[in-house]
Amino acid sequence: MIWKGLMCFAGSESPVVVVLTGSMEPGFKRGDILFLHMNKDPIRAGEIVVYNVDGRDIPIVHRVIKVHERKDTRDVYILTKVKKIQNAPIPLLFLCLQQTNRHLIESSGDNNPVDDISLYPQGQFWLERHHIIGRAVGYLPHVGWVTIIMTEKPIIKYLLIGALGLLVLSSKE
Amino acid sequence: MHSFGYRANAVVTLAVTILAVMCSMASLSDNFNVPSPTAEVKVLNINWFQKQANGNDEVSLTLNISADLSSLFTWNTKQVFVFIAAEYETPQNALNQVSLWDGIIPSKDHAKFWIHTTNKYRLIDQGSNLRGKEFNLTLHWHVMPKTGKMFADKIVMTGYRLPEEYR
Numbered sequence: 001m002i003w004k005g006l007m008c009f010a011g012s013e014s015p016v017v018v019v020l021t022g023s024m025e026p027g028f029k030r031g032d033i034l035f036l037h038m039n040k041d042p043i044r045a046g047e048i049v050v051y052n053v054d055g056r057d058i059p060i061v062h063r064v065i066k067v068h069e070r071k072d073t074r075d076v077y078i079l080t081k082v083k084k085i086q087n088a089p090i091p092l093l094f095l096c097l098q099q100t101n102r103h104l105i106e107s108s109g110d111n112n113p114v115d116d117i118s119l120y121p122q123g124q125f126w127l128e129r130h131h132i133i134g135r136a137v138g139y140l141p142h143v144g145w146v147t148i149i150m151t152e153k154p155i156i157k158y159l160l161i162g163a164l165g166l167l168v169l170s171s172k173e
Numbered sequence: 174m175h176s177f178g179y180r181a182n183a184v185v186t187l188a189v190t191i192l193a194v195m196c197s198m199a200s201l202s203d204n205f206n207v208p209s210p211t212a213e214v215k216v217l218n219i220n221w222f223q224k225q226a227n228g229n230d231e232v233s234l235t236l237n238i239s240a241d242l243s244s245l246f247t248w249n250t251k252q253v254f255v256f257i258a259a260e261y262e263t264p265q266n267a268l269n270q271v272s273l274w275d276g277i278i279p280s281k282d283h284a285k286f287w288i289h290t291t292n293k294y295r296l297i298d299q300g301s302n303l304r305g306k307e308f309n310l311t312l313h314w315h316v317m318p319k320t321g322k323m324f325a326d327k328i329v330m331t332g333y334r335l336p337e338e339y340r
Contacts, residue, residue: 027252027317045258045270046313065272068299138322167178
């Protein structure tokens, strides 16, 4: 039953990510789950976006504070406020990232009084649309702790898999 | 079929399913709320207005913001994130949105507020287009629920204008 529910999520386009740090408190705390969605709509100030910067493998979730949208190429510059996340082991998702528009965006974490420029690679002052993985559209509190524990203490992951294996073996009737 | 393992599995599955259903119902209940917020922003003073060394205009403003956002709160609301953005157009950019101030409203008691502040984030243009520029001040809010879908909307206030000359 749980797996069917997860498969439903997998069939949809929304990826699920877990919040790792407290930079968006009190809104999002460590261990919360965010549902992401990406579509062709232009990125606008105030949206909570998830993005990757070159050189970092963990995506960052922040809020957009500045948008400059070019007339011709539709570049968008984004600055955001910080919040680190990691991908939940729940598989999925494919994002429909449409790259027709380029936006320059600045972002910031709700709990951080400054913008994210320190997180961007040297010489990069803005985010562009191709950096954005998705926008946060929904949220579930605390459910992501399972992922955090399993990642930070891999021994628990092995114990769990071992226990499940034993369960399968011992339940043969 | 009556072993501990099977029973535990059935109970946990049911519990998680019910929890998921309750969370989605909580989120759906937010749709019944029809908010009617009000807001007013006054630009009290242009503190300074300069062109930086890199050629970009920068302006510092003092704002007086008064708003009543209590109709946005439902039982499923954790907090409301509110911010004010200056929006304007330039020859190069179809839209520029620069957040000037933001705040978090943790509960309905704090939803009716009045604040006098300079801009928290710097209003810097891409270029030197701000002299005499007409702009809108938009109050945006993002309702962050205890669980479920987040809502966002805004009030656009027009009629603001920057000075013709640097000061």
